[in-house]
Amino acid sequence: MSSTARYLIGVDVGSASARAGVFDADGNLLASAKKNIATFHASGHRVEQSGNDIWRAVCHCVRRAVTQSGIEPAAVAGIGFDATCSLVVVGENGAPLPVSPGGEAERNIIVWMDHRAAQQADAINATAHPVLKYVGGRISPEMEVPKLLWLKAASPGNLHPGAAVLRSDGLPDLAFHRRSGAFPVYGHLQVELPGP
Numbered sequence: 001m002s003s004t005a006r007y008l009i010g011v012d013v014g015s016a017s018a019r020a021g022v023f024d025a026d027g028n029l030l031a032s033a034k035k036n037i038a039t040f041h042a043s044g045h046r047v048e049q050s051g052n053d054i055w056r057a058v059c060h061c062v063r064r065a066v067t068q069s070g071i072e073p074a075a076v077a078g079i080g081f082d083a084t085c086s087l088v089v090v091g092e093n094g095a096p097l098p099v100s101p102g103g104e105a106e107r108n109i110i111v112w113m114d115h116r117a118a119q120q121a122d123a124i125n126a127t128a129h130p131v132l133k134y135v136g137g138r139i140s141p142e143m144e145v146p147k148l149l150w151l152k153a154a155s156p157g158n159l160h161p162g163a164a165v166l167r168s169d170g171l172p173d174l175a176f177h178r179r180s181g182a183f184p185v186y187g188h189l190q191v192e193l194p195g196p
Helices: 051-069 119-125 131-134 142-155 170-180
Strands: 009-012 017-023 031-035 040-042 045-047 076-083 087-090 164-166
Touching: 009 051, 017 051, 031 051, 045 051, 051 076, 076 119, 119 142
Parallel strands: 009 076
Antiparallel strands: 009 017, 017 031, 040 045, 087 164
8 A cells, every 4th residue: 555645434333233444535445344233122112222332343343444454544534424313322421321221321322213202203293393394294203303302201310411412413423422522513493392
């Protein structure tokens, strides 16, 4: 490999595994690695994962892909993250906060396919609020807003002032936080919904 060449790393966290690839400046894949991640299925259509497990898998894949590519780590010009739209819940210091009924802190991700918030989604849809047009006319229990409402009702201790709920593209946000120590900041649209 050229000593002046620059390379890019792409990371994708899917529903069952993390993957990383090393690419040259022309977009050619030089090496890739994959590692499975644990997924916990529970009654009530609950599907959870561990942010720490995912981060370990990401680090493993990046190291392995870089080693297999033969490039020098210092030649990496950038890294990009892509992931499922799962809800990650961490405390002020980035430590995982539990979303599972058993309170296991390692289970701090409500996976995109989780449907525990079906009642909350139904309540939102019943409002027929005009903002629903931005999500295809109906909100799904797989989206973050119903999950946040479920979390607020089921685990109010997780939403204390120091809690950070990483939303939207929660897993890339987790990667951003792990790499930078900061939490991403987003603009938002405030919508008042009736009910408790």
